[in-house]
Amino acid sequence: MILKRYFVLFQFLLLIFCFSFFCKPQSTDYSFLSYLGLANQGSYINGIFYPSTNPFVIGDMSHLNGLSGGDTGTVVSATGDDSTLGISTRNNGVADIIFLFDEKGIPFAIDTDGNGVADYYICYKSTKDYYLTTGSRCTGNAVTVIVGQGYDTNGDGVADNPILSQIASDSNPPNSVISPSPGIYGSSTELTIACNDSVAPGNIVYTIDSSTPSFEPIQGSISNPKLKKFTLGSSDGIYTVKYRCRDLAGNVENVHTDPYEFNHNVPTVTISNLNSSGVSSLTGAIGTASFNWSSNYSGTYSIRLNASNCQSGTILQSGNVIANIINSFSISATSFNIGPNTIFVCARAALTGYQTLAIVRDESQPSIIPNPGGGNYGKAQSVNFSCLDNNPLGCGKIAYTLDGSDPNINASNGAILNGIEFQNPISIPVNSAVTLKFIGADLAGNLSPVQSAAYFITTQVATVTTNSFTPVSRVVNATSDQSITWVSDRNGVFTIRSGANCDFGTILSGTNVAGSVTAGVPVTSTILNSNFVSGANSILICVANAALDPLYGNTSFTITKDNTRPTVSSTNPVDFNIATPVFVTPSPGRIQIVFSKNMDTSFGGISSGSKIKNVCYPIPTNPPLTISVFDGVSWDCIDFTATYTWVSATTLQIDLSWIRFPENAKVTWTLSKDVLRDVAGNTPLNDVQGTFFTAQRQEFFKPFKTDQTSCWDTSGNLVPCAGSNQDGQNQYGMVRSYTVRYYSGFANDAVTEDNTSGLKWKTCSEGKISALNSGVTSCVDIVTPSANCSPKDSSNQPVRLEYWPFYSFQDNSNQVYPSSVNGCSYLNECNAGAGFAGITNWRLPTQRELDTLSVFGYSSGNAAFPSQGFPDPIANYFWSSTLRKSNPFYAWGVNFNYGASDVYVRSNTNNIRCVSGAGTQSQTFTDLGNETILDNTSNLVWQKCSAGLSGNTCNTGTATKPTWSVAISYCSSLSLAGRSWRLPNIKELNSIVDMSSASSIVTIDPVLFPNTKNAGYWSSSSYAPSPSNAWIAYFPTGGMSPFTGKSNTAYIRCVANGP
Incomplete structure (x- = not known):
């Protein structure tokens, strides 16, 4: 039995544990846990929680907006106990919210204005979670406490009861009164102290022992507003009542002092059943004041009007009185003075006692x-x-x-x-x-x-929609205004305000910023710049649904005031810095500018897709962009067409019609500040400028065959090639292969494809046009320039141009010469923008590219172009886009009279041949450590030192300078590093010319090939039109020449096949 009893107890405890920790109910009905006394210290009845103990603890923070609604002030008490409990929303120790208690001592409501009446009711969800409602027992609207303002009873976020704000601004002390009036009383009497205030009365403190009442420190008895009733006179004697009041703002009045005397030998007069405290002689009003009275002693009595004691005033009635007999008395309104009147009911036995009444004669309507x-x-x-x-x-x-x-x-x-x-x-x-x-x-x-x-x-509000903004960016500068076009779907009165609330925001100044709006009719409002502060400004368009206490339909947006000028964050190509020099790749021919802030991408005529042509002559007025190239002394203008693209609001991309920048060039550019502004309208302080240096593009072509198939002796006589070790015998180099094509849709545009290099050339040089007859292409002079596909002069008229300077200039006769750098760009606009032959990246070739076209096998003075792919044998100078780095007064080109690569004065007028595509290889070298250098790309191995020199720096010995035939024999008999050596042909020798060298002494890599002489070096190639001469590479400039007699002397650098 004992074991069973303990087992039952264990089951009960286990059941409690289960319900407490694992079996938590999923609803708000905690009645079972309440029964067990485990949850919330209260109970749920019909879904409403009723606390069993006061949940408000002095010093805790209150949450009258719910547990998640934030703090609403500190729980305070004037007495330090629950009897004067309230909340100080200002957290200053003085309650400006007073609790009202039910019969169990649980706060059930709050008094907001100190009148002792419930204003809002507390709805409990638990002891820690509660909120306010307008009705009792969680009925009516939810009420939100807005600290510092008041109470929102309709959920619009606005305090429609602003009592907290009124309390906070109240600086006037309250005034309290006591009744009945001080005097002599025959028995204990109930006194009432009432606290009155213009805003909200508060706590009352009083003493009856003549001490001075005080709230801090506590002295006396303290109660909550508005009335305090207490009984005085339990024994005979004189009592001094001192009292004072503190309103809910914390203002405290001065102390009142009133004496009361109690003597049980004095008759006690009791007044009851007063019909009204006011009377009037007006028809239908209360014309008579009546009441009952009695005395506890027999004797005489008198009823006096407007007396100050029982010996003064007008006697209305007098006579004998019998103890404890109820007497009736009435008096008409006409007997009273207008306004307050006092009636003394006096009874005399051995002593005199009395009671008073206050009656107001009021002849006015309320x-x-x-x-x-x-x-x-x-x-x-x-x-x-x-x-x-x-x-x-x-x-x-x-x-x-x-x-x-x-x-x-x-x-x-x-x-x-x-x-x-x-x-x-x-x-x-x-x-x-x-x-x-x-x-x-x-x-x-x-x-x-x-x-x-x-x-x-009406609680319906308008829907407000913005249609457009000017400026669109909604960013203004120091002077510009902001316009908005908007529409409302309801009639109403509108205002445009700053801030986040239509009730409190500041109405702005401007045009159409306040007035009436008609549903569906657009309104354009302009807000003056003076309304905006620097930075982001929150703006509201508010449409009121009524004239009084309105709700607002609104839309909000942000206007940013920006007084700061835009600056350049970065440019690409980067500006040249001599301390940390960077040479940029010439491809693509593009300038990119990143600004410090969002720009107006539609301003200045340079919106995305804009193409603007810039000519050098006549000199344009305020062009958006100018570009010049340095010639060593001055800046030369080069014409171009710029295509502008805003990649983003901060990044401007400018693509030049050149496709690539010139190689080895110092380029400067200026973008006018007049075509730039940020979204706020601020312009840069200065023009945007940049200067940079270009390098050579990492592009290399393996040496082509020279197309020389004959051999000659020193005197220029033909000799058998076998055993001669001349170029005509060796036949080293890449085999040429060209195809002339007409692409679909472009029947008049001949393109020569280089099947070896991958480049595509315009078959005819500039100034000529292709003609196809019986399957054979020829190049003929242009008679009438085509409006569809021709270069344009400065007046934008089509012209035939055959000869071009490197840069633009105007001669003494005012003849304007466009630059060769931009000479091919017109091809990219041919065929309505589809490009010549459907290709849109035609450009001036680099020197490496142009060099691939020179041949050296013709024995006549014909042009040194490959006849297979180029039917216009123009024996003349042709420009490349490569400048001489050591002296940019010169540019590289090829003299196709005989195929020589060399540099020429940039003002010369030469022919140009346009190219498309690019090489895919770059040239690299390896020092093999045995006085040989491997060209990894061409697979040629070079003698590191000139013949006669040796050592790692080639400073041992003396460089030999033999005749041509001796040079051939020297290389043929050389056994350096166990290789079979030969004298290189002119194409091979030209492949180690370093056109990127800034040296004015020698154009070859001085690390790979140290102590190279600044003189000519023999090649194995004869000059076919005059075979007593041989080709040399002239390393002081990097050029080549066919005019050195074979009996003359030159230096030697041998080559072998590798690796």
């Missing part, structure tokens, strides 16, 4: 005022009444109707004859016209006239 008054409102309204009357105790009753009928009150007895007695705020129905009629009766029975107030409340 004034009843609804708050808020009638009108069109945008929010739900609750109407209160205020009553102004001559009786300081206020009005009697107020009756009202909402059905259009007249309310009525029986003034003599206060009965409501028609209507509803006003006791709580009246909720006005929404979305319909409502007439509120009301009447009031004061304590004297005077009736006010029936009054009415018309209300129309």
Whole structure:
């Protein structure tokens, strides 16, 4: 049995544990746990929680907006216990919210204005989670405490009861009064201290021992507002009552002192059944004051009007009185003075006792005022009444109707004859016209006239939509205004405000920033710049749904005021810095500018897709962009067409018609500040400028065959090639292969494809046009320039141009010469922008590319072009886009009279041949450590030192300078590093010329090939038109020449096949 009893106990405890920790209910019904006493210290009834103990602890933070609604002030007490509990929203120790308690001592409501009446009710969800409602037991609207402002009862975020704000601004002390008046009393008497204040009365403190009452430190008895009742005179003697009041703002009045004497031998006069504290002689009012009275002693009595004691005033009635017999007395209104009157009822036995009455004669109608008054409102309204009357105790009753009928009150007895007695705020129905009629009766029975107030409340709000902004960016500078076009879907009154709230935002200045709006009709409003502060400005367009207490339909946006000029964050190509020199790749021919802020990408004529041609002559006025190339002394203008693209709001990309920058060039560019502004309209302080240096593109072509197939002796006589070790015998180099093509859709555009290098060439040089007859292409002079596909002069007229300077210039006869650098760009606009032969990257070739076309096998003076692919044998100088780095007064080119690569003065007018595509290889070398250098790309191995020299730096020995035939023999017999050596042909020798060298002494890599002589070096190639001469590479400039006789002398650098 004992074991079973313990097992049952264990099961019960286990059940409690389960419900406590694992079996948590999924609803708010905790009745079972409440029964067990485990949850919340309270119980749930019909879904509402009722605490069993006071959940508010002094010093804790309150959460009257719910547990997740934030703090609403500190729980405080004037006495240090629950009897004077309240909340200090200002956290200063003084309550500006007073708790009202139920019979169990649990706060059930709050008093917001110190009148002792519940204003809002506490709805408990648990002991820690609660909120306020307008009705008791969690009924009515939820109420939000807005600290510092008041109470929001309709959920619009605005304090419609602003009492907290009024309390915070109250600096006037309250005033308290005590009743009955001080005097001599024959028995204990109940006294009442009432605290009065213009805003909100608060705590009362009093003493009866003559000590001075105080709130801090506590001295005396303290109670919550508004009344304190207590009984005095339990024994005979003189009592001194001292009292004072503190309002809810914390203002404290001065101390009042009143003496009371109690003597049980003094008759006690008791007054009861006073019919009214006010009387009036007006018809229908209360015309007589009546009451009952008695004395506990027999003797004589007198009833006196407006006396200050029992020996003064007008005697209304006197005689004998029998102890404890109730007597009746009445007096007409006409006997009273207008205003307050005092009646003394005096009874005398051995001593005299008395009791007093205050009666007000009031001959005026009360004034009843609804708050808020009638009108069109945008929010739900609750109407209160205020009553102004001559009786300081206020009005009697107020009756009202909402059905259009007249309310009525029986003034003599206060009965409501028609209507509803006003006791709580009246909720006005929404979305319909409502007439509120009301009447009031004061304590004297005077009736006010029936009054009415018309209300129309609509809670529907407009939808506001913005259509456009000017500027679109919504960013203004120091002077510009902002315009907005917008529309509302409802009629209303609008304002444009700054801030985040239509109720409190500042109305802005400008055009159409306030007024009436018609549904569906667009409004353009302009906000003046002076309204904006630097940075982001929050703007609201507010459309009120009513004239009074409106709700707003609104839309918000941000306008940014930006007074800062844009600056350049970076450019590409980067500016040249001599301390950390960077040479940029010439491809692509593009300038990119990154600005410090968002720019107006539609301004200045340089919006995305804009193409602007810039000519050098006549000199343009305020062009957006200028570009020049340095010639060593001055800056030379080069014409171009720029295509502008805003990659983003901060990044401008400028693509040049050159496709690539010139190689080995110092380039400067200037973009005018006049074509730039940020989204706010601020312009740069200065033009945007940049200067940079270009390198050579990493592009290399393996040496082609020279196409030389004959051999000659020193005198220029033909000899058999076998055993000669000449170029005509060796036949080293890449085999040429060209095909002339006409691509589909471009039947008139001949293109020569280099099947070995991958380059595509315009078959005919500039100034000529292709002609196809019987399957054979020829190049003929242009007679009439085509408007569709021709270069344009400075007047934008098509012209035939055959000869071009490297840069643009104007001669003494005012003849304008466009630059060769831009000479091929027109091809990219041919065929309505599809490009010549459908290709849109035609450009001037680099020197490496142009060199691939020179051949050396023709024995006549014909042009040194490959005849297979180029039917226009123009024996002349042709430009490349490569400058001489050591002296940019010169540019590289090829003299196709005989195929020589060399540099020429840039002002010369030469031919040009346009190219498309690019090489895919770059040239690299390896020092093999045995006085040989491997060209990894061409697979040629070079003698590191000139013949006659040796050592790692080639400083040992003397460089030999033999004749041509000796040079051939020297290389043929060389056994360096166990390789078979030969004298290189001119193409091979030209492949180690370093056109990127800045040296004015020698154009070869001085590390790979140290101590190279600044003189000519023999090749194995004869000059076919005059075979007693041989080709040399002239390393001081890097050029080549066919005019050195074979009997003359030159230096030697041998080559072998590798690796």
